[in-house]
Amino acid sequence: MKILDFLVLLGLHSAAAVIHSMKNFFTVSSQVPNFPEFVAVGMVDDVQIYHYDSKTRRLEPKQDWMNRVAEDDPQFWKSYTAICLGYHQLFKGYIETLKHRFNQTGGVHIFQWLVGCEWDDESGEVNGFRQVGYDGEDFLSWDVKTNTWIAPKQQAVITKNNWNNDKVLMAYYKYTITQELPYWLQKLMMYGRSSLMRTELPSVSLLQKTPSSPVSCFATGFYPDRAEIFWRKDGEELHENVELGEILPNHDGSFQMSVDLDLSSVTPEDWRRYECVFHLSGVKDDIITKLDKTAIQTNWGKTGDGRDGGPSGFPLGAVIGGVVVLLLLVVGIVGFFLWKKNNNCER
Structure with a gap:
């Protein structure tokens, strides 16, 4: 289904243009205590739709409507779980390569991979993106127009050249960004239409x-x-x-x-x-x-009857009166116990 046909199906042309997005975050960590070695999170329009981690090894839907995807495609969760297992091993190897390239030995290290797309529901324009991060900094970014990787760091040049020279790999990257991900974004938007496309005024x-x-x-x-x-x-x-x-x-x-x-x-x-x-x-x-x-x-102003107010407009007179009553009560209780103690001593 073409994007513009999909937009007509949803009746979006009558509304203002909106940019919809799909993002998949994959994170592999090394020696991070109490944290799964691999985590995958999917987002549609910044709403989390699934979660996977290496501890549970289970892909979990985060929206009720995601269960309909599995009903229509019984192999969906199984297939995507296999993809996560593969990414776990692949990115785990990347960490070891980068540790060597940055002259690192042990310690905490994090490798991140972001892939996704966005489209304009009015023009039908699609833009894809891929980004790679290492230890909290940009390592590689993908240029959708030239279908090439860009290296912001010297240590990333070797990887950039290797990937850019792999024509089969680059063709696959282009296909996933321009065809596969937009297809899934459209499909998921259709499943979650009532939730994702709702509007609530504040x-x-x-x-x-x-x-x-x-x-x-x-x-x-x-x-x-x-x-x-x-x-x-x-x-x-x-x-x-x-x-x-x-x-x-x-x-x-x-x-x-x-x-x-x-x-x-x-x-x-x-x-x-x-x-x-x-x-x-x-x-x-x-x-x-x-x-x-x-x-x-x-928090500061007048009460409804014009008296000076304290925090939240509560009358200061009531606050002072309450404090005085409380103090008198405390004094009375202390006096009672002192009186009782003296009477006991006199016996």
Whole structure:
């Protein structure tokens, strides 16, 4: 099935363009305590779909819909488990080769292999990628346009030349990137359509730690993670006095992010000119939150009846009163035990 035919099947042309991806991470380690020597993890649109490690020697689905793949193809898990077993032995040998090339003996060493592809659901363009890392640094990268390996390190030149001169190997690399992986990405997207292609809008709040702190526009509960959030003044996006936070995962699989705005040089009269904009990829309408002082949630401010508030707006009078009652209670208990002790001594 061609990619554009697949897009029509899913009805994606009516939505905004989205880049979908499939990534396979393979890691072999040497002398890392309490960690499997080999680990394989698969991701579709940054959602984990499978896990394999050398301790269990079992390929485990991480999404319920992945079980449907095995139902339709009973040999799928068995075949992919065999691939992981082969990669384990192959990459284990690579570590020994690289240890020799870097003049290393024992110690902890890690070899990583990343292979995958991504495609634009509007244009149908496919891009593949392969990267090799050793001990936390780039060792080799694959150029999809020239179908050749690039060596960022001198120690990688020998491997680069050997692989680039192997025409059969390079033809296989090109086939997997341009044909096999896009095919599987399309197939898995079809199986996990209801989960992977869902959109969930966030709740957006304005937060402030203290009256002099920046105002944070906080969005949480959105999916997928292809989202933007920014401050706008008079309809123009702001870049000064703005600090954008990272997109972080929530425990339920959704995401959160925030953007701070420094208002120290803004007069109260100008606050109405500012607004926070949240945009989720694939969703037409943005969520716009006007900068309104009364809507800001803060740890410091006024209570509902106008009294001075402490943290979380809790009345300071109630806090002080509670402390006084607690102290009186403690004094009473201590006095009782002292009285009881004195009476016992007098007997």
